[in-house]
Amino acid sequence: MKKLIALVICFFIYQSAYAVTGVAFVHGTGQQTDALNDYWKSDFVNSVRQGLPNQSMYTVINCDFNQYMWHAQAAGCLADQLSNFITSKNIDDLVVITHSNGGNMMRWIMSNPTWDSRYPTIISAIRWVNALAPSSAGTPLANAVMNGNGFEQSVGWLLGFESDAVRMQQTSWMxxxxxxxxYGTSDRPALPKPFYSVVGTDVETAIWDADSYCGGYTENLGLEITQAWLDSCSDGFLNCSSQQAAGYTWFKDKDRTKGKEPLSHNQSRRKCFDLDVILRNDI
Incomplete structure (x- = not known):
């Protein structure tokens, strides 16, 4: 038994010594051409990639995620950029960090390996997906937007206006x-690679509290307003139940964040409350 354990330990040491590790940042709903600065912000990405053995081994995806997830401009674009990154850098240990609808894009690829010839290469290279506030079961806000309720202006910066991606994220559609x-939800086959969710549970917008300004006070205030359409456990855009619907729950924000602060849907893609450090250390 001791020899077997020693062999297993040696195997993993060998694998880690020779693996080429990379990280990919996959944005959420919206058409991005500069997601590094417009979606994630460079301070967040640059902090997270410090966990890489070679900090140059990262990519920030820019695709049109206003489309249905299977669309060529959505999952097709994502597959193109991921496969190019994997093959050009010889990546065989890929950590994918997604936000919101980006989790659905990755689940589409991992659930449908025969859809596109590039998918198997991507799936094979993935170590795991860290999904920040994934919209795995959709959101009532998408229902409201598609039904023409009058709060669209407050979340247009986040959700969009009656795009196919918004239509797709209606709760009944998801x-x-x-x-x-x-794959990955209850009573469905497991995903071929682990899908770990980070769950945002609340929004705080006290004007006297500096933490409420992390990621942008105006954006957080908009999410505070939209919580009226959601459960008490939500990040202002998604119910906790949606964020936890697929894969495994890695942690709920207050269980790991600095000061036990909640992560609004906006803050879960920002350098807030040591989220970047948690992700960095996980790599």
């Missing part, structure tokens, strides 16, 4: 996709 096309 229930259908989860039951037929996507």
């Amino acid at each position: 229930a259908n996709y989860n039951s037929q096309w996507l």
Whole structure:
């Protein structure tokens, strides 16, 4: 038994010594051409990639995620950029960090390996996906937008306006996709690689509290308003139940963040409350 344990330890040491590790940042809903600065912010990405053995081994995806997840401009674009990154850098240990609808894009690829010839290469290279506030079961806000309720201006910067991606993230639509096309939810096959969710549980916007300004006070205030359409456990955009619907719950914000601060949907893609350090150390 001791020899077997020693062999297993040696195997993993060998693997880690010779693996080429990379990290990919996959944005959420929206059409991005400079997601590094417009979606994630460079201070967040630069902090996280410090966990890499070679800090140059990272990529920031720029695609049109206003489309349905299977669309050529959505998952097709994502597959193109990920496969190019993997092959050009010889990546065989890929950590994917997604936010919001980006989790659905990655689940589409991992759930449908025969859809595109590039998918198997991507799946094989993935170590795991760290999904920040994934919209795995959709959001009532998408229902409201598609029904023409009058708060769209307050979340247009975050959600968009009646795009195919917003239509797709209606709760009933996501229930259908989860039951037929996507893996990882209850009573469905497991995803081929681990999918770990970070769950945002609340929004804080006290004007006297400096923590409320992390990531932008105006954005957090908009999410405080939209919580009226959501459960008490939500990040202002997604119910906790949606964020936890697929894969495994890695942690709820207050369990790991500095000062036990909650992460609004905006803050879960920002350098707030040591989220970047947690992700860096995980690499």
